[in-house]
Amino acid sequence: MIKRYGERVNPDMQYKPRPGAYVILQRGQDLLLTAQDGDRLPAPEIQLPGGGIDAGEHVLPALHREVMEETGWHMDKPVRLGAFRRFVFMPDYDMWAEKICTIYWSQPTLRMGQPLEKEHQAIWVPMVEAPALLSNEGDAAFVASLL
Numbered sequence: 001m002i003k004r005y006g007e008r009v010n011p012d013m014q015y016k017p018r019p020g021a022y023v024i025l026q027r028g029q030d031l032l033l034t035a036q037d038g039d040r041l042p043a044p045e046i047q048l049p050g051g052g053i054d055a056g057e058h059v060l061p062a063l064h065r066e067v068m069e070e071t072g073w074h075m076d077k078p079v080r081l082g083a084f085r086r087f088v089f090m091p092d093y094d095m096w097a098e099k100i101c102t103i104y105w106s107q108p109t110l111r112m113g114q115p116l117e118k119e120h121q122a123i124w125v126p127m128v129e130a131p132a133l134l135s136n137e138g139d140a141a142f143v144a145s146l147l
Contacts, residue, residue: 002082002083002084002085002100003084003085003138003141004084004085004086004087005084005085005086005136005137005138005141006085006086006087006088006099006136006137006138007087007088007089008087009087013096014096015087015096015097015098016095016096016097016098017097017098017100018052018090018097018098018099018100019052019053019059019099019100019102020050020051020052020053020062020099020100020101020102021050021051021053021059021060021062021063021066021101021102021104022047022048022049022050022051022063022066022101022102022103022104022139023048023049023050023063023067023075023078023103023104023105023106024048024081024103024104024105024106024142024143024146025048025049025067025071025073025075025106025107025108026105026106026107026127026146027107027108027124029126029127029128030124030125030126030127031124031125031126031127031130031143032049032071032073032108032122032123032124033046033047033048033049033122033123033124033125033130033133033134034046034047034048034049034070034071034115034120034121034122034123035047035120035121035123036070036119036120037119037121045135046123046125046133046134046135047134047135047136047139048103048134048139048142048143049066049067049070049071050063050066050067050070050101051066051069051070059102060078063078063104068112068116069115069116069117069120070115070116070117070120070122071108071115071120071122072111072112072113072114072115072116072122073108073109073110073111073112073122074108074109074110074112075106075107075108075109076106076107076108076109077106078104078105078106079104079105079106080102080103080104081103081104081105081142081145082102082103082142083100083101083102083103084101084103084138084141084142085098085099085100085101086098086099086101086136086138087099101138101139103138103139103142105146127143127146127147128147130143131143131144131147
């Protein structure tokens, strides 16, 4: 059984399973994170780069795609650290989801340009400050476990 973070589960609610892959991108004592700011968000969110795995897509290609879309960087071969679950509302999809978040660690290798997703901005943050800045408890817990 994997640890759960996020809103309390409502037994009357139907949650759609949404597997995703996320990565802690470390360069020295800094992490490459993404700041997402969109029309549907009440405030900008600081997140680990990553996201949902599309139907028929394998985990690692999905993770590489998401990192490029959200940060504009390539990364080295990711190493799996673990997983957690979150029960959340996803405004971009207008649905309640059970997010199954698999967390990896890697290093950024080459900046290709700006993030491909216009609502994302790549930011460098000192690793020791990241747990307090990250917008969800699961991401923060995995980063804190590396300190």
